[in-house]
Amino acid sequence: MSDVVTALDTLDLAVSRAEGLVDEATLKEASAAADRIRDRRGFLGQTLVLALAGGTGSGKSSLLNAIADQHVTETGVLRPTTEEALAWIPAGPEPGLIDLLDRLEIRQRVEQTLLPRLAIIDLPDHDSVVLQHHLMVERMLPEVDGVIWVFDPQKYRDPLIHNDYIAQLLDYQDQFLFALNQVDLLGQDELAELRADLARSLQEDGVHSPRIFETAADPPQGAPRNIEALREFLDEQLDDKAVSTGKLLGDIRRAGRRLGDEAGLLSGAGVGFEERWPSVRDSVVEAVTDGLGFDDAVCRVGDFLTALSVETGGRFGSRLRGEFSYPMIERELGAAIAASGVGPPARSPRHGLAKAFHTFWFGDADRELVIDRRAGVLSEELDGRFGAGMHGLLWERAELGATLALVEIEARQAAGRS
Ligand SMILES: Nc1nc2c(ncn2[C@@H]2O[C@H](COP(=O)(O)OP(=O)(O)O)[C@@H](O)[C@H]2O)c(=O)[nH]1
Ligand SMILES: [Mg+2]
Structure with a gap:
């Protein structure tokens, strides 16, 4: 099963193969389309990929466990708890997701079947890896669909998170979600006040309209609270993701078809070169050896090329x-004739010496044999000087055709059709 990344890679390959087979403008347009798709924010695939970020002990790991409705990752009051990043991913993940985790060097992967298109990355929360964490968030942001920043009532104003992270990463604010966790520790009024305060500080950071969820991921008593609202929101995000991925795949297919159109691949895909060339070549040899003449031979090659083009x-x-x-x-045919020794035949040797030479050269009985041999050489020369080049060009074209067919197949597969 293919995914968006595979289809996009194949489109890139088609673009490189289309060089010389389509005009510059079409080539540029197709590679710009591929670049545009690549440059899109968020994970290029069917899976919605989110990362949990925030201060140590705010409840990131607990939130993942609550969303997953099972124990996925260690939590705890004692630090460090999450020492290494962990990804909770759909079972049988799409190849692009594995590539992404490899690139981000996230080795711990827990497969799940609860939400088949959702992946959540739990970032490490050891204080000594703050810098590493920072780099990780920055590296990750362009490639994931969103970040859930988790706060707790004690440290929700932590200047490190606000100034060093959120305020520095405002370009990505549309991808940010905020969870005010541990709300079980607050009374109603306190909660309202604190939520307003958090919203204010986020706005001061530069976040225009922060989306804040109030959660209790792991209250000491009872089940997690308010996880439903977050889950519903994630469901909507999953739908949006499906729509935008569908659009992306449509763009890939359109770019591929446009290349095919321009390369003239939609008509006359197979020209039967392998079957047709030998008889053209033989007729050229015949024209040369039977004395029909050079011009006639040139025309035979020329006519074939006109037909092909x-x-x-x-x-x-x-x-x-x-x-x-x-x-x-004309040049190559002349050279082929010269190399094969099939000359304009010495039809009427006038001088004794020439006659003797002719007899010596062809013999009387062997004449046919020699001509056959030379015709064979000419035939090979023609294969080398014309056939191979034409075949090479047609092969390039066929490769482009096959690659474009693959773009279409992969994009359709990635969209879940067969
Ligand atoms: N009271 C309360 N404690 C929580 C809540 N969520 C997490 N905790 C506790 O906070 C501590 C740190 O949680 P953890 O998920 O490990 O935080 P992380 O460092 O952000 O991953 C753990 O002891 C959790 O049990 C919550 O909603 N309410
Ligand atoms: Mg943790």
Whole structure:
């Protein structure tokens, strides 16, 4: 099963293979489309990837356990608890998600079947790794769909989190969610006041309209509280993600089709070169050896090329024509004839010496044999000077066609169709 990243990689490959087969403008347009898709914020795939960030002991790990409704990661009052980043990911994760975790060097991965399109990354919370944590958040932000910043009632004003993280990362504020955790420790009025205060400090940081959830991920008594609201919100995010991924895959397919269109791949995909070339080549050899003449031979190659370029059409047709121009055909055919020794046949040797030479050279009985051998050499020369080049060009075109077909298949697979 493919994913968006695979389809996008294949589109990149198609773009590189389309070089010379489509015009510059189309090539630029397709690679710009691929870049645009790549540069999009958030995880390029079907899975919604969120990270939990915030101060030590605020309840990040507890929140993950509450959302997961099971014990996924260690929590505790004693530090350090989460020493290494951990990812809670769908069972049978898409390849792009594995790549992302590899890039972020997140080795601990817990697979889950509860929410098949949601991945949550729990970041380490040891104080001595604050710097590392910072780098991690910055590295992660462009590649994940969102960050849930977790606060607790005691440290929700922690200047480290506000000044060093949130205020520095405002470019990503649309991807931020905030959880005010441990609300079981607060009375109603206290909670309202504290929530307003948190909202104010986030606004002071530069977050325009912070989305704050009040949670109790791991109250000493009873079940976690208010996790439902957060889950519902995540469900909506999952739907949005499905829509934006669908759009992304549509963009990939469109870019691929446009390349195919421009390369003239939608018509005359198979030109039957392998079957047709030998008879053209033989007719050229025949024209040369039977004395029909050089011009006739040139025309046979030229006619074949015209037919090929008309059938393949577009930019590719012109390239074929350009690389096998008439002057080129004449030059190479001349060289092939010279190399094979099939000359304009010495039809009427006038001098005794020439006659003797002719007899010596061809013999009377062996004449046919020698001509056959030379025709064989000419045939090989023609394969080398024309056939191989044409085949190479057509092969490039076929490769582009196959790659574009793969873009379509992968994008469809990633979208969940077959
Ligand atoms: N009272 C209360 N304690 C909580 C809550 N959530 C987490 N805790 C406790 O806070 C401590 C730190 O939690 P943890 O999830 O390890 O925090 P992390 O360092 O941010 O990952 C643990 O002892 C949790 O049991 C909550 O909602 N209410
Ligand atoms: Mg933790």
